[in-house]
Amino acid sequence: MSTPPTDFDNCPSLVRAFFDQARTRSNQPFLWAKRDGEWRALTWAETERQVRALACALTALGVARGDRVGLIAENRPEWVIADLAIMAAGAVSVPTYTTNTLDDHLFILSNVQAKGVIVSTRALAETAIAAARRTPSPCAFAIAIETPDFKQDPGLALLSWDEALAKGQAAPDAVDATVSSLTRADLACVIHTSGTGGKPKGVMLHHGAILRNCAGAWDVFTTLDPGEETYLSFLPLSHSYEHTVCMGFMIGIGAQIYFAEGIDKLGSNMIETRPTIMTAVPRLYESLYARITQGLKREKPLKRMLFAKTLELGTKRYEGVPLGLGERLLDALLERLVRAKVRARFGGRLKAFVSGGAALVPEIGVFFQALGVRVLQGYGQTESGPVISANRPGLERMDTVGPPLKGVEVRIAADGEILVRGELVMKGYWNEPEWTAKTVIDGWLHTGDVGEIDAKGRIKITDRKKDFIKNSGGEMLSPSKIEGALLMEPEIAQAMVHGDKRPYLVAVIVPKPETVEAIAKAKGAAPDLAALADAPELRAAIEAAVERANAKLALPERVRRFLIANQGFTIENEQMTPTLKVRRHVVRGVYGDRLEALYG
Numbered sequence: 001m002s003t004p005p006t007d008f009d010n011c012p013s014l015v016r017a018f019f020d021q022a023r024t025r026s027n028q029p030f031l032w033a034k035r036d037g038e039w040r041a042l043t044w045a046e047t048e049r050q051v052r053a054l055a056c057a058l059t060a061l062g063v064a065r066g067d068r069v070g071l072i073a074e075n076r077p078e079w080v081i082a083d084l085a086i087m088a089a090g091a092v093s094v095p096t097y098t099t100n101t102l103d104d105h106l107f108i109l110s111n112v113q114a115k116g117v118i119v120s121t122r123a124l125a126e127t128a129i130a131a132a133r134r135t136p137s138p139c140a141f142a143i144a145i146e147t148p149d150f151k152q153d154p155g156l157a158l159l160s161w162d163e164a165l166a167k168g169q170a171a172p173d174a175v176d177a178t179v180s181s182l183t184r185a186d187l188a189c190v191i192h193t194s195g196t197g198g199k200p201k202g203v204m205l206h207h208g209a210i211l212r213n214c215a216g217a218w219d220v221f222t223t224l225d226p227g228e229e230t231y232l233s234f235l236p237l238s239h240s241y242e243h244t245v246c247m248g249f250m251i252g253i254g255a256q257i258y259f260a261e262g263i264d265k266l267g268s269n270m271i272e273t274r275p276t277i278m279t280a281v282p283r284l285y286e287s288l289y290a291r292i293t294q295g296l297k298r299e300k301p302l303k304r305m306l307f308a309k310t311l312e313l314g315t316k317r318y319e320g321v322p323l324g325l326g327e328r329l330l331d332a333l334l335e336r337l338v339r340a341k342v343r344a345r346f347g348g349r350l351k352a353f354v355s356g357g358a359a360l361v362p363e364i365g366v367f368f369q370a371l372g373v374r375v376l377q378g379y380g381q382t383e384s385g386p387v388i389s390a391n392r393p394g395l396e397r398m399d400t401v402g403p404p405l406k407g408v409e410v411r412i413a414a415d416g417e418i419l420v421r422g423e424l425v426m427k428g429y430w431n432e433p434e435w436t437a438k439t440v441i442d443g444w445l446h447t448g449d450v451g452e453i454d455a456k457g458r459i460k461i462t463d464r465k466k467d468f469i470k471n472s473g474g475e476m477l478s479p480s481k482i483e484g485a486l487l488m489e490p491e492i493a494q495a496m497v498h499g500d501k502r503p504y505l506v507a508v509i510v511p512k513p514e515t516v517e518a519i520a521k522a523k524g525a526a527p528d529l530a531a532l533a534d535a536p537e538l539r540a541a542i543e544a545a546v547e548r549a550n551a552k553l554a555l556p557e558r559v560r561r562f563l564i565a566n567q568g569f570t571i572e573n574e575q576m577t578p579t580l581k582v583r584r585h586v587v588r589g590v591y592g593d594r595l596e597a598l599y600g
Contacts, residue, residue: 006252008215009407013182013207015087017252022048025254031077032258032273039258039272042077047084054085055175056168061116061141061157065090065178068112068190070139071238072096072105072128073120075259078145078161079237082118083189083247090178091115093189094202095238098124099555104200105131108192109139111202112430116141132156184208184423190430191240193382193476202430205240209385210248212423216387216405217249220376223393224277224351229253232275234260240382241357241474245279267345274347281357282364283472283503285375289364310338314370318396339372352376352393356386357474359461359501365398377401379459382476383445385424389459400458410459416450418459469500475556477505479584482549482557489545491515494569496587497559498595504560506598508591509542510568530566538564561598563591 005024006017022044029041042050063069069086071093073079086093094112096105098120105128109117116139117132119125125144132139133156141157143164159167188207192200218226231250235242250257258273260266266284296304313331316323323331343350355365356378365375378390379401388410391402404410409421425445428436439446448468451461469477479497482505486495494510511529519538520527532538542564550558569575575586588595 004215004218004252005254006214008211008218008252011211011252012184013087013179013186014188014210014248014251015084015179015182017211017248018051018084019048019179021251021254029256031080032256033077034259034261034269041256047077047081050081050165051084051088052173052175053165053168054081055088055178056171057143057159057164058085058089058091058116058168059174060167063089063091063115066187067091067115068094070094070096070105070109070112070114070117070128070132072098072100072117072124073145073237074098075233075235075237075242076120076145077259078120080247080251080257082143083237083243086118087182087188088175088179090182092187095189095191095243096128097236097238097554101552101554102127102131104554106134108200108202110135110137111192111200112190113137114139116143118143118145120145122146129156129158182207184211187427189243191238191243191382193240199478201432201435203240203382204427204430205382205385206427208423209426210244211252212407213244213385213387213405214249214252216407216424217245217390218253219406220390220392221253221277226253227276229255229276230258230273230349231255232258232260232266232269232273232278234263234266234269235279235281235357235474239357239474240386241281241380242279244385244387245354270347270350271345272347274349276349276351277354278346278350278352279354279356281472281474282355282360282501283358285353285355285360285364285368286472286503289367306334306338310334311367311370314339314372315366318366318369335372342371342373346373350374354378354390356380356390358470358472359401360398361501362398365396369396369398379461381447381449383426383439384420384447385426388418388420388424388447391458395456397458400454400460402459403457404459410453411444412451412453413446416452416462418447418449418451418461420445420447469497469505471499471505471556472501472503473556477557482553482559483507485549485552485557486546486559488552489549491541491545492549494565494582496569496582496584498588502599505558506595507546507559507562508565508587508595509546509562510565511538511542515541529568533564533566563594563598565591 011017025044027043027045030044030047031042032039069091071082083093096108109131117128119128129142132142138155143159145161147160184207186207187204189205190202192202233246237243260269313327352374354376360377368375376391378387380386380388389402389404407422411419413419421444449461451459453459469479482497483495486492491511492509493512495507497505497507499505516529517527519532546559569582575583
């Protein structure tokens with residue numbers, strides 16, 4: 001199949017792509033979720049009916065074209081229905097992480113002046129509705145997928161999911177005129193990403209940005225013999241990567257979408273649903289790699305030997321090293337004895353794992369390639385819809401992020417920064433004209449990443465200009481926000497967090513002199529930080545402080561482990577600038593090995 005089921009180059013909107021697919025596929029299964037231990041599906045037609053009804057309900061609740069509606073839910077069929085309904089009403093969805101704190105929700109809903117909010121579970125509703133009631137420009141309504149036990153508020157209409165659908169049943173065809181008027185230039189969503197000082201910035205993505213991503217993705221996907229696809233979704237749909245892949249590409253190609261029960265059940269869900277395509281962030285590959293290698297230690301010597309030989313020969317093939325006749329025969333045998341069993345653990349039909357959201361450790365990527373699990377690494381950021389480039393099947397290089405997608409221009413600035421131009425570039429940051437002007441200059445998106453382009457047109461990321469931490473889950477985190485929370489604790493004088501491309505955050509912490517003095521006095525020792533850095537009493541005091549700081553932060557922002565510095569950050573030891581800013585690269589140079597040991 002060379003022609004995509006949706007003409008991504010010319011389709012006017014994401015919601016138009018959905019309605020076209022729904023008309024064609026009608027009673028075919030579409031959205032799958034596990035209920036009462038069984039996988040159950042909504043058909044395309046059933047989904048369309050709910051989208052139409054909810055869109056009409058939103059209009060009845062006062063949502064006008066261009067209004068923003070918050071969406072706070074875990075991955076589930078109702079998330080897709082809600083997002084499509086918001087767009088079908090001519091409005092703009094504002095996806096928000098379920099792990100956000102009340103203050104995070106309050107900031108985001110206030111920032112976009114949300115007209116209302118759609119939430120899922122009762123626990124989420126409690127926090128989200130509390131935030132909706134406190135916004136300066138009050139939200140008019142809240143729709144709860146799972147009805148919370150809240151009293152009605154005179155200033156906030158509270159509806160259950162069923163009540164909202166019933167409210168919109170009167171004129172389900174009323175959305176057609178709105179959908180027909182949408183263009184690629186219209187806003188589809190505002191996705192918030194961390195900004196300087198921890199203040200999130202709302203990235204304004206138009207329909208064309210996401211559809212341009214989809215057109216580029218199809219160009220890559222054609223080499224994988226596309227057909228009737230099955231997709232297992234487990235990354236948060238509030239993440240721009242999953243949002244574009246699931247809400248744009250998978251809907252546009254008419255895939256069946258399964259929603260995983262959670263990361264803890266992902267392995268069994270892959271075997272049950274047998275996906276043909278999946279997306280993941282490096283954290284998953286790191287976890288799978290650790291699980292496989294640890295499990296191998298418990299196997300018998302023969303099995304370990306066969307596994308090692310599979311890796312050896314598979315790595316040779318990846319590197320383009322010709323195999324001898326004996327190696328080719330052995331490799332064919334290992335294909336059945338080892339690789340087929342590995343692929344079976346992923347459902348047995350997987351055409352490719354697409355890695356994005358953060359940089360993948362090349363050795364881990366090669367590990368899976370050698371085992372017969374194709375990994376295609378891509379690159380991008382929320383501001384580009386988010387995909388900029390991706391490796392092509394058969395031409396994978398794990399130390400690169402592949403060539404630019406079709407329709408995307410990339411050049412390297414004089415200082416090495418990667419610049420991107422094309423329809424995929426965001427419209428800007430919501431209510432942040434100065435930041436927008438600094439980030440998009442003459443149509444070129446300044447990514448903040450430093451890189452190079454090799455002789456085959458593949459991009460290689462070599463450094464980051466920005467101070468933001470991008471963990472291996474693809475989440476952008478502001479170190480200054482997290483460090484600020486740590487510095488609010490009375491025991492902590494200075495802190496530097498670390499965790500770029502890693503699964504969680506760690507920190508170097510300098511205790512306050514008063515804290516050190518108190519510990520020293522209790523021990524009858526001199527108040528010498530270098531001598532007391534490993535004292536259990538000092539560690540216990542700092543650990544309590546870190547726990548208090550973590551309670552104020554969202555889950556991805558929390559510091560999991562820390563080490564205590566043996567001296568403060570000063571201008572004299574070059575760990576601070578003359579303007580008293582921490583020199584992160586210097587501190588990492590001093591404590592790098594100890595920081596990395598915290599991930600062991």
